[in-house]
Amino acid sequence: MEHSNRVNGTNGTNGTNGTNGVNGVNGVAHKPRSASRSLPFLTDTLGNSLNDRLLFAVPKKGRLHQVCLDLLHGSDIQFHRHSRLDIALVKNLPLALVFLPAADIPTFVGEGRVDLGITGRDQVAEHECAVPPTTTTGVEQILDLDFGKCDLQVQVPQKGALNRPEDLIGKNVVTSFTNLTEQYFRRLEAVQDGSTATNEETNGEKKKLRTNIKYVGGSVEAACALGVADGIVDLVESGETMRAAGLKAISTVVSSSAILIKSKHPSDPKLVDLILARIKGVITAQKYVLCTYNIQRPKLEAACKITPGKRAPTINSLEEDGWVAVSSMVERKQIAIVMDKLTETGACDILVMKIDNSRTH
Ligand SMILES: Nc1ncnc2c1ncn2[C@@H]1O[C@H](COP(=O)(O)OP(=O)(O)OP(=O)(O)O)[C@@H](O)[C@H]1O
Ligand SMILES: O=P(O)(O)OC[C@H]1O[C@H](OP(=O)(O)OP(=O)(O)O)[C@H](O)[C@@H]1O
Secondary structure, three states, X not given: OHHHHHHHOHHHHOOOOOOOOOOOHHHOOOOOOOOOOOOHXXXXXXXXOOOOOEEEEEEOOOOOHHHHHHHHHHOOOOEOOOOOOOEEEEOOOOEEEEEEOHHHHHHHHHOOOOOEEEEEHHHHHHHHHHOXXXXXXXXXXXXXXXXXXXXXXXXXXXXXXXXXXXXXXXXXXEEOOHHHHHHHHHHHHHHHHOOOHHHOEEOOEEOOOOOEEEEOOOOHHXXXXXXXXXXXXXXXXXXXXXXXXOEEEEEEEEEEOEEEEEEOOOOOHHHHHHHHHHHHHHHHHHHEEEEEEEEEHHHHHHHHHHOOOOOOOEEEEOOOOOEEEEEEEEEHHHHHHHHHHHHHHOOEEEEEEEOOOOOOO
């Protein structure tokens, strides 16, 4: 059915080359949506037209899925997703959500088929290795979302003769990120051969890679124990998975976090700005708390150095002579230290409040 091919994208963009899709998803050639946007099969399926809606891709499963749903909720993007349907119309904005695998989102947004998306920086890097951006295609990274932080790392068995990434040259490496891994080992091999990375093509042909890179879609950490790989390239957050599999990290290929991306020619740039502002507001609200306290005026300058706020602290006079009340945004992760320092400076009645939402610059 055309619908599942085009929107689910799981057939066209997976496979051994990850999100390669050089010819577009399922071979659909690139055509900017802004030029002509006709999605008749979606109209039929949902009984609603998507042609006037901005399309926003959200990871349909995995580590980023629930956090993204929470972010949409915080941004007052209201929708109802019918079971098994990967598209949901937003009730209060001319927007439709498209639920896709995180790995496929850069392809859809990069080709301009979808206007906005949330995915990992690692997935964008993996996609761009295979499909370099042009003036009309490729994604623009518009906001770091401050969650989904992890590193794509080269890992080898804790006990063994392999200790440096160079030791894996000519050996078997298993990963879900074949493009980044190939690029990484191509550079490493070039250095070992005494050539430069840019010198990797001879007579227009890529030099054959000596390292054998194999794709697996998940549970990458099992590959060494099962004898499929000498080393792996996989994501590490806490390091628990890696350690449990008896592996250690020896190099970082890419550091990642979740990002908001947009196509180069979104169908409704104003709505993109509105959604960006809302999401920024939620992210800022999660990152900061509001700290208020009372302090005697002579100690105010020292206190303001501890709580400079995002722009400047708000200072109000108190009825009690010589005292002021201060309120200031403080990074949530710094708040305990800030309260300790304020107390030392002579601040009292220190209160810390959660911020539900925000609009700041
Ligand atoms: N352990 C982790 N900690 C933080 N972020 C992660 C972690 N694992 C993956 N991510 C981020 O989430 C993105 C999606 O990875 P994930 O493995 O959850 O996706 P998936 O393959 O679609 O889901 P599943 O593994 O359930 O099939 C990654 O590209 C990365 O940016
Ligand atoms: O460092 P940690 O906190 O242990 O996280 C790292 C693990 O998380 C991801 O896999 P995930 O659990 O999403 O499942 P997958 O192997 O099916 O991709 C990643 O591929 C690692 O295996």
